[in-house]
Amino acid sequence: MRSRIVAILRKESREFVRDPVYLALAIVVPAVVMTLLGLGFVLDVTNLPVAFYDQDQSAISREYMYGFTNSEYFRLVRIARTTAELDELLQTGEVRAAIIVPSDFSRALRAGRTATIQVLVDGSFASRALIVTGYIAAADAQFNSTLTAQALARLGLPPAAPPISVDGRVWFNPTLETKNSIVPGLLVISLMFYPGLLAALVVVREKERGTIFNLYCAPISRWEIIVGKAAPYAAVAFVDYLLLFVMSVWMFGVRFVGDFFVLTTGAALYIVCCIGVGLLISVLCPTQVAAMLATFVGLMTPSIMFSGMMTPVASMEPSAQAISRLIPASYFMRMVRGVFLKRLGFDAYLPDFCRLALFGLVVYSIAIVAFRKKVA
Amino acid sequence: MSRRVLGLVRKEFAQIVRDGPLVFILLWTFTVAIYTAGNSRAADVDRIPTAIFDLSQSAASRDFLSHLRPPYFKIVGYLVTEDDVGRWLDEGRASIVVLVPPDFQRRIAAGDTAHVQVLTDGALATSATVAIAYIAGISGQYSASLVARRSGAATARLPAIDERLRVRFNPNMLSTWFGSLLELMTMFAMVSLLLTAANMVREKEHGTLEQLLVSPARPVEIFVAKIVPTLIIVLLLSGLSFLLVLRPLFHVPIRGSLPLFYAGAALFVFAMTSLGMAIAVVATTLAQAMMIMILILQPMIFLSGAWNPPEAMIPWLRAVGMLSPLRYFIDFGYSVILKGSSAAVVAPDLAAIAILGTAMFAFSIGWFRRSLR
Numbered sequence: 001m002r003s004r005i006v007a008i009l010r011k012e013s014r015e016f017v018r019d020p021v022y023l024a025l026a027i028v029v030p031a032v033v034m035t036l037l038g039l040g041f042v043l044d045v046t047n048l049p050v051a052f053y054d055q056d057q058s059a060i061s062r063e064y065m066y067g068f069t070n071s072e073y074f075r076l077v078r079i080a081r082t083t084a085e086l087d088e089l090l091q092t093g094e095v096r097a098a099i100i101v102p103s104d105f106s107r108a109l110r111a112g113r114t115a116t117i118q119v120l121v122d123g124s125f126a127s128r129a130l131i132v133t134g135y136i137a138a139a140d141a142q143f144n145s146t147l148t149a150q151a152l153a154r155l156g157l158p159p160a161a162p163p164i165s166v167d168g169r170v171w172f173n174p175t176l177e178t179k180n181s182i183v184p185g186l187l188v189i190s191l192m193f194y195p196g197l198l199a200a201l202v203v204v205r206e207k208e209r210g211t212i213f214n215l216y217c218a219p220i221s222r223w224e225i226i227v228g229k230a231a232p233y234a235a236v237a238f239v240d241y242l243l244l245f246v247m248s249v250w251m252f253g254v255r256f257v258g259d260f261f262v263l264t265t266g267a268a269l270y271i272v273c274c275i276g277v278g279l280l281i282s283v284l285c286p287t288q289v290a291a292m293l294a295t296f297v298g299l300m301t302p303s304i305m306f307s308g309m310m311t312p313v314a315s316m317e318p319s320a321q322a323i324s325r326l327i328p329a330s331y332f333m334r335m336v337r338g339v340f341l342k343r344l345g346f347d348a349y350l351p352d353f354c355r356l357a358l359f360g361l362v363v364y365s366i367a368i369v370a371f372r373k374k375v376a
Numbered sequence: 377m378s379r380r381v382l383g384l385v386r387k388e389f390a391q392i393v394r395d396g397p398l399v400f401i402l403l404w405t406f407t408v409a410i411y412t413a414g415n416s417r418a419a420d421v422d423r424i425p426t427a428i429f430d431l432s433q434s435a436a437s438r439d440f441l442s443h444l445r446p447p448y449f450k451i452v453g454y455l456v457t458e459d460d461v462g463r464w465l466d467e468g469r470a471s472i473v474v475l476v477p478p479d480f481q482r483r484i485a486a487g488d489t490a491h492v493q494v495l496t497d498g499a500l501a502t503s504a505t506v507a508i509a510y511i512a513g514i515s516g517q518y519s520a521s522l523v524a525r526r527s528g529a530a531t532a533r534l535p536a537i538d539e540r541l542r543v544r545f546n547p548n549m550l551s552t553w554f555g556s557l558l559e560l561m562t563m564f565a566m567v568s569l570l571l572t573a574a575n576m577v578r579e580k581e582h583g584t585l586e587q588l589l590v591s592p593a594r595p596v597e598i599f600v601a602k603i604v605p606t607l608i609i610v611l612l613l614s615g616l617s618f619l620l621v622l623r624p625l626f627h628v629p630i631r632g633s634l635p636l637f638y639a640g641a642a643l644f645v646f647a648m649t650s651l652g653m654a655i656a657v658v659a660t661t662l663a664q665a666m667m668i669m670i671l672i673l674q675p676m677i678f679l680s681g682a683w684n685p686p687e688a689m690i691p692w693l694r695a696v697g698m699l700s701p702l703r704y705f706i707d708f709g710y711s712v713i714l715k716g717s718s719a720a721v722v723a724p725d726l727a728a729i730a731i732l733g734t735a736m737f738a739f740s741i742g743w744f745r746r747s748l749r
Contacts, residue, residue: 021660025667036675040697042688049687064537075687090544091715093707109535116538123546124714126554127420128685130447131506133541138509140539141516147535148523163484163522164440164515166492168508171465173498181501197670201663208581288662289574290398296566297405300674301559305416310683312471312500314425315450320416334468337499344466 004220008228012202016232023236026198030190030240031247034183038252041182047075048132051095053086054079058106064117065101067143073135090122097121097132109147172341173255180255183248184340185309185333190244192303192329195237195271199278200295202229203371204285222368230275237271248340258339262349266339269356270332274299276363277328283370303329331355380593384601388575392605405563406613411621414556421506423450427470429461430454432480440492443518444474447549448510461495471497472507484522545631545714552626553714558682560617561709564610564641565676565702568648569655569669571606576656577665595744599737603649610645611638631716640708640726647701647733654740657747676700681707704728 016023050068054061068074077095080086086098100118108115119136123129145162173180206212215225245263248254278295285291304310306320307329313321324330331352338344393399426449430437444451452470455461464470475493477483483490494511496504524534546553579585588598622628630637651672659665678684679693680702686694697703708725711717719726 019661019663022663022667025664025671029667029671032671033674036693037678040675040679040689040693041684042690047687048685091711091717092721093711105537109537112535114536114538116540119539119541121541121543123543123549124554124710125682126546126549126551127422129543129546129549130420130422131509133543134448134506134510134513136539138513138516140537141513141520144520144536145516147537148520151534162489162519163487163526164492164519165489166494166511166515168494168496168511170496170498170504170508173501173504178501181499193670193674197666201666205663208578285397287395287398289571289578290395290401292574292662292666293398293405293567293570294401296570296673297401297409297563300566300677301409301413301562304678305413308468310500310502311417311420312425312468312497312503314452314469314471315420315423316417317415320412323412323416337468338466341499342466348466 005224005228008220008224009231012229013232016236026194026236027239027243030194031243034186034190034244034247035251037186038179038183038248041186042178046072048073048097048135049077049095050074051078051080051086051089051098052076053081053083053098053100055103056101056105060106060109061101064105064143067139068099071139074139086120090120093122095122096125096128097136099136112151179252180341181337183252183254184336185307187241187244187248188307188329188333188336189303189309191237191241191267191271191332192274192307192327193299194240195233195274196278196281196299197292197295198233198236199230199275200281200291201288202233202279203282204288204291207286208288222371223364226279226364226368226371230272230279233278234271234275237275238268241267241271254340256340257343258341259346262346263336263339266332266335266349266353266356269353269360270328273328273356273360273363276360276367280363280367280370283367302327306330307333309333328356328359331359380591381597381601381604384588384593384597385604388601388605391575392571392609402567402609402613403616405567406560406617407620409563410556410559410617411625413559414552414621414626416555417551420551421503422447424448424472424503424507424510425450425452425470426507427451427453427455427460427464427473428476429458429473430476431478432476434481436481436484437476440480440515440518441474441476443514444511448514449507465495465497468497468499471500471503472511474511487526550626553628554682556622556626556628557709557713558706560614560622561702561706562677564614564644564705565648566673567613568606568610568645569652569673571609572602572649572652573656573659573665573669574662575606576602576653577659577662580656581661589748595741595748599653599741599744602653603646606649606652607642607645611641614641628713630713632712632718636719636722637709637712640705640712640722640729643726643729643733644701644705644708647729647736650733650736650740651701654736654743657740657744676702679703699732701729701732704732 052065054065069076078089080089083100089095090098098120102116105115121129121132206215249256281291281294281298285294302323306324306327308324313324313330316324335349335352338348423446426444428441428451430441455464455473461473465473473495475495477491480490492515494508496507498504520536543549579588655665655668659668679697680700686697704725708722711722
């Protein structure tokens with residue numbers, strides 16, 4: 001038995017090595033994509049393009065506008081002269097928000113009344129619209145507290161201590177650099193995606209070529225075939241992991257406070273799982289096209305959407321949380337975030353290790369059983 | 377010529393339609409995958425999972441905390457012990473913990489300042505930044521109302537601004553509209569690239585490309601025959617997405633003209649299939665083609681400006697992004713569907729897609745001809 005699995009291993013590795021272009025691509029592509037996304041996937045909302053329509057044209061309305069233009073969050077694109085102009089700026093996407101300062105702005109404020117400004121926000125990018133409204137509300141609150149202080153001073157009243165002050169403290173990533181959340185996330189996504197893709201063509205390729213019958217009639221058991229086929233790809237994926245890890249820590253300078261050994265054990269387990277998913281797809285699909293499409297659709301977007309890379313799983317709908325619990329990416333995401341940023345004890349990762357192991361067991365079992373069906 | 381092309385088109389169609397699992401995956405892609413993506417709220421920063429540790433347990437603290445509400449915050453739990461704070465943040469069960477001090481009510485009543493602590497999990501930097509901004513806004517507003525109440529009569533004359541918010545194009549800021557449309561446009565890109573490249577490389581792998589070449593069909597005809605079936609299939613399937621998912625389940629409004637959207641979509645699919653042909657001409661095996669496709673697709677999808685605001689990107693990368701037809705298509709799609717933009721407004725996007733598509737088509741066919749010699 002030992003020699004049979006070695007034979008399969010040797011055959012698969014040779015096939016891999018004989019296509020040096022593919023081998024090179026399998027190692028270079030993840031690194032290049034990681035570089036591009038690591039540099040480009042900036043989610044910081046800064047420089048939000050805004051436009052103003054100042055109907056008041058007073059000193060105080062200008063002061064209000066400065067509050068926006070002086071902050072790093074907003075970038076003044078244009079001071080419009082008509083509402084139609086604002087509409088057009090929103091329509092073409094040149095600005096994400098437009099603010100109309102009414103003509104009675106300074107009069108109302110001087111009289112100690114409330115002035116109502118109008119805020120128009122482009123809602124087509126829903127999450128960005130929420131961020132914009134939040135920032136504008138914060139800027140307005142700031143302006144209001146200045147107004148109150150000034151008014152109290154004018155009335156000769158003592159400046160009121162703010163009744164509530166908020167002290168924010170950020171754990172795990174005190175400087176709130178997005179790279180510390182994005183790059184480890186990309187590591188998880190890449191290690192789901194590439195091993196899955198590498199493995200997705202392995203069995204189905206032989207089906208298309210007809211060489212699968214050699215395997216069917218060879219005196220090898222199903223699990224030997226599956227394991228023998230998985231191993232070389234797992235090895236390549238592991239090289240990918242090491243490369244991506246080194247890039248995250250050295251090239252991107254991501255904070256890394258945890259235990260490399262824990263991370264690597266988790267990564268190995270995770271890679272084996274993802275290879276298993278690819279193999280399963282490969283066993284089930286009759287053509288390479290179908291297998292490839294299934295892997296792209298089945299792995300690329302869901303692993304980003306449901307793994308908690310950008311939205312905390314806790315804030316998802318129950319149905320989305322259910323999907324999230326089904327995919328190994330969310331287990332590994334927790335592990336990676338923990339090791340990179342949080343420095344938790346080993347027991348904190350134990351449940352996720354077990355879940356990964358269970359997932360792997362199930363996937364490989366299904367793959368082996370499904371492979372048998374084809375023989376019959 | 378047209379009969380030759382027609383024959384080839386029929387052959388390509390047959391090849392796709394006969395592949396049962398492929399048809400199933402295509403149907404899945406344009407219905408179920410779009411539905412789940414619309415529901416995933418993947419890019420959302422609202423409903424931040426918030427845990428509350430209220431040591432004051434007073435009327436004042438409850439009043440203050442009642443302002444932390446959806447859509448900005450999702451209260452996931454009330455903590456009892458101090459250990460909970462660390463545990464919940466460690467395990468990711470909450471992204472922020474709001475800690476109200478025991479003397480909250482007393483200090484406010486005495487005219488002092490009460491210090492509320494907000495602990496944030498920085499592992500998700502964007503959510504954390506946004507959460508802090510929201511809380512600052514809320515407590516600022518709340519403080520102002522307290523000051524007003526406290527200083528009694530004089531306050532009737534305190535000036536203030538008040539905002540009237542109007543969200544255009546998507547008034548309830550529904551991420552289902554955003555997410556499902558994004559997934560649809562992403563699938564346009566993915567499926568048209570994959571199908572075409574795979575079908576072309578398969579001819580190479582099976583050695584049937586030579587048969588095509590010795591047939592009277594010219595290279596352009598072979599190319600057109602590879603592109604047309606993908607075009608038809610992708611456009612038909614996207615119709616399914618509108619009919620089965622976007623309209624009935626998510627109530628995505630179609631504010632612009634649907635023919636305009638489909639014209640743009642056809643142009644975009646043409647650009648992506650041409651790109652697929654270019655990849656197929658370069659690659660010798662499907663495995664190679666696949667890796668090249670990811671190399672292009674992944675950055676294309678995630679740097680298209682839908683996931684990340686383009687204004688925050690570094691300039692050279694933004695410039696590279698200008699070469700991606702998907703970038704223009706996403707801009708075009710949201711404009712026509714959600715904003716109801718006219719052809720004149722989206723003309724620059726359409727022109728960019730057309731230019732990139734034609735360039736790709738010319739490149740792939742030129743390269744193909746050269747490889748034949």
